[in-house]
Amino acid sequence: MLDIKNITISYQDRPTVKNFSMSLKAGEIASLVGESGSGKTTVIRAVLGLLAGGGKVTEGDILFDGGSLLQNTPDQWRRLRGTDISMIFQDSGAMLNPTRKIGEGFVEYIRTHEKMSKGDAWKKGVEMLERMRLPGGDNIMRSYPFQLSGGMRQRVGIAMAMTFRPKLLLADEPTSALDVTTQAQIVRQMMELRDEYGTGIIIVTHNLGVAAYMSDWIVVMKDGEVSDSGDRETILHGNHSDYTQKLLDAVPSLGGKRYV
């Protein structure tokens, strides 16, 4: 479904990501793992054509359902984003307009992509929220983002992203700002989405524990290059680079190493 072919991404002629390749089939979950600044967010932003600050894909190609994304016109992008490909961010609260209630933004989003009356769009929004295990969807639609907890905001973000049953969901550190309990809930929920909707997911995270639990395929990035890629077994136990080992060692585990 998604095929990233040997891309190089540059900001102001300085290559930030070099020779990156990966592919994703429908219903698969892949993770991009690496430290801050390793270029993992840049890769998924490139897939959505949202590179910040004049970033450009200078080499290679990104194919989505066989067609190249790089040649898209603004009009084609508008039709694709938010419907076939959608994205959730580290803090979905920051994506929502703080001066408007959740419902207003949600209804506007639905009506941007589909001809629908405001009443129907509202109902659809409530239905999506409740499906994402947010009881009292109507109440949430009437709340401002700041009135919700971090975990609830993240669920609102997922509900919005899943409204049009996207083929591909991009998730940029969706659990990094959350409590461990909420993190576990969100991770479980994202895996259920895959089972229910057959959505392919690319998740960006710096926690190899989360990545290993969720993914069919893991790509470890370092300084803009792929340091390792493979299925869970290969990354955890197979032949991998020292850098991957370092990341593995850094995951705090119960009954693991103690420093005192």
Place this chain on the structure above:
Amino acid sequence: MFDEKDMILESRHVTRRFPASGGRELTACQDINLKFYRGKTLGLIGESGCGKSTFMRFLVRLDVPNEGEILFKGKDLTKLKGEELRQMRQHIQMVFQDPGGSFNPKMRIRDIICEPLMNFGRIRASEKDAVARKYLAAVELPGEFADRFPHSMSGGQRQRIAIARAIALEPELIVMDEATCALDVSVQKTIIELVVKLQKEKNIAIGFIAHDLGLIQSFAHQIAVMYLGNIVEVLPAENLDKNAAHPYTRALMGAVFDVSMDFSKKIESIDSEAPSPLNVPPGCPFQDRCGRCMEVCRRVRPALTRLGPGHEVACHIFDKEEKKQ
């Protein structure tokens, strides 16, 4: 398990209530009794909003409790005033979650590290450069960083500066409020290693707030689990996975993603969110999310009872067994 003569700080029946809208009261901390020992780390863990930061702020006197006392080497911190309070502050320092937010962006690193020392007149302005370099070395950063500003450093480096500033006064207790939670896991590990090294060198007591049990058990000596303003379990960090008894502690353990976990098993986690601390139900605070809730839990709030050496738990499941014996 700890030597009582090493105890440097003790909180006794500390309770903090905040006024809330509609004449209601929000109890952020309810009858907290904890002890801090020289050279040992107490990990305070719990979800957002459970009152863990509120409690730690008492130790550095950023706030005072409504009830209870906090004894630092026998002196009640909550009653200190004026110059005596100022002098006390040298002994207890704090490291915040966001190191970027706790520095003045217009100050150079040298001035940031030496500010506390200058405040207490411990060094002269001419000594600043040498002192800053000494503490930079202690946190494993190059001495040239003294000339930099905070914005030109990475998150991990900034957190090291925050630690350097905290140890500059040679305090006896350092409070770290989620000091690594904004960092990458790999950087988090290096910071923890540094903290442990400094603790061993200087025999400092540390109070560490976190929400990740996996992290806290790797370097704490003692763990206190907090839920909705109540301490529900206190236990030694060693063999945590075997000894943890309270259903909430077990739930927190279930939520840890581990690279050596069983991937075929579904990750266990409590589904609901923590209820608002504004309407804590009578009885056990954890009742609505607990899989083993009994009738008695709805009525009576469980008190901390001893389960083993250094291990106390507040849960009715364990009262019963005691009565049977």
